[in-house]
Amino acid sequence: MAKLRSRGELMSLVSMPRIETSPFKELARRGLFALLLLFAITGMVWLDRGSYIDNTAADGVSLIDALYYATVTVTTTGYGDITPITAHARLLNALVITPLRVAFLVVLVGTTIEVLANQGSRSIRDSIWRKKMRNHVVVIGYGTKGRSAVNTLRRQGETAERIVVIDSDAVAVNEANIDGLAAFQGDATRRELLRRAEVSKARQVIICLDRDDAAVLATLTVRQLNPTAGVIVAVREQANVPLVKQSGASSVVTSSETVGRLLGLSAIGPDMGTIIQDMLTGGEGLEVHQRLAEASEAGQPPSAVQGERVIGVVRNGTLRRFYDKTATRIEVGDELIVVRRAQPPSNRDVLRRDED
Template sequence: MAKLQPGGRGGLLSMVSLPRISSSPFKELARRGAIALGLLLTTTLLVYVDRAAYSDNTAGDGISFIDALYYATVTVTTTGYGDITPVATHARLINALLITPLRIAFLVVLVGTTIEVLANQGSRSIRDSFWRRKMRNHVVVIGYGTKGRSAVNTLRRQGVSSERIVVIDDKPGAIEDANFDGLAAFQGDATRRDLLRRAEISKARQVIICLDRDDAAILTTLTVRQLNPTAGVTVAVREQDNVTLVRQSGASSVITSSETVGRLLGLSAIGPELGTIMQDMLTGGEGLEVHQRLATAEEVGQPPSAVTGERVIGLVRNGTLRRFYDQTATRVEVGDELIVVRRAQAPTAKDIQRALAD
């Protein structure tokens, strides 16, 4: 997939900013061809109306409409055989002041913009098609507001490449921000199936829905689940009353944003230090962070408490979460994923290099 050029917003990645190409190259060529034809006919009429001021040096039988069309054609295309020429002074002035600008406009419209359409629109179609063909097991983030950006930053810190994250939002500013952050983005309503298909939702591994309205989140969840029955779908809602409805719509996990914030406020009121620790774990990049990783060979067979440098608070075995106090989680087994609290990792040279590349 094309990447954003470092240091600016105008990288190649913006190629996939729009949900669809507004017009095909052939329609664009037809439109510009009609403009060129109009310029040609205007030149023809100018010559034909003033035909007495022109001389046919070959036949010598005067200027007919066909002769005027022929003269206009060879003139605007800069061929200029010289067999028909303006002889009157005013006709030469008209050629200099009117027909010459028409000739330049004709060349700009038909030649210059034709090359531009073929190069830009054609290559854009090819790159867009290539991008969609190679996109597999990616993460689609629907809604790139505060929650969406935070989710993307967390995914990156957890090792998800920017090339595997796709943003959908209906606001142009959010699309521009996503492109600036090095992400592929599509603008439009996420409840539209054609837009979701363009983002290759059926091949996505995870879908994160963080919209401003719960009813839009529910409808989007239904649409996503219809197109991809197996992906993990995480949805943020504002009201606790809507959690059950969102789960029934097909969400794998539901986060209540207002209740989560309210609980954090309550904990901070009871004990500011407790609130600080909770916020610390939810904020990446410094202090403590929560991380999920695959158990190493050295950890297999050991109790979770034997893991050094981290505190295991749960493990995932065969797709089931087992908390640290669960009697079935006394030993780490092959294939277990550990959920740990650890000290925030400073970015490595490899992480910095990848971020610069993105």
């Protein structure tokens, strides 16, 4: 569904596959409203039946006649066999019944077509999206931590089309849509919702919920659906780290422990704390980045890399830190973890950080 462009950049808002109301229930609700309009017109004609004439039977206007007149009137059939004959009845038809007739047509015809078209196209988009979604990243929780994780992924080269957000808050889901991300609203511990987000085919799952118990349950459910994906979980308390790891997390980040350590480093040496925070803050100063080693770098020591400082080498899935004797030379296929100058943030990132 096309959306308005804002914040200096044109974005496409993705409304992801959660049909909240059955189209049949929606049609029934609108049909009931149309019937109420029909009965309202019938009542007005019946109460003022002396102002109408039956040109066919000439026996007055009964309740059935009033219902018949209301039906042919709102459907614009208009046989003309029953007609208003007094001035006030004709005025009432012009000022009240005619607008009700238009409302009836809008509700019963226009909205029926709209509901069927919207729900049908949404189901089709849902089916197409689910078929093509593979090796994507699922972010559970789009608060401050989840949003920062997504911004970091995108700065590291992950495209918005390969990121899916799950959050129970409608406002957070809307924010994710505005950021160009597919999003689902609901409880991330529900197996059916995770299936609809194609968690079983995801490459990475990032869990950053506000409660540690919910994070544990979400981790268990995700791991059952996808035994091979990387599951990165944020928890508040260090004491819960072993439990989350036992639940299947590949990596656990303790938010309170991390903040406390940064505070301690800043107390010992303010400049040291500034450097650490600088590397953790994207878009300015320094940033940590992981990339594939270039062919021209093969055979060289990590210290020979220009414009970046290599602090780790990932070889055959094993991390080797810069002081490791097995990482004195870069080999083809190595992934380098480097500290580099941060890339300038986009206008959207700047505005988002200002809002936060």
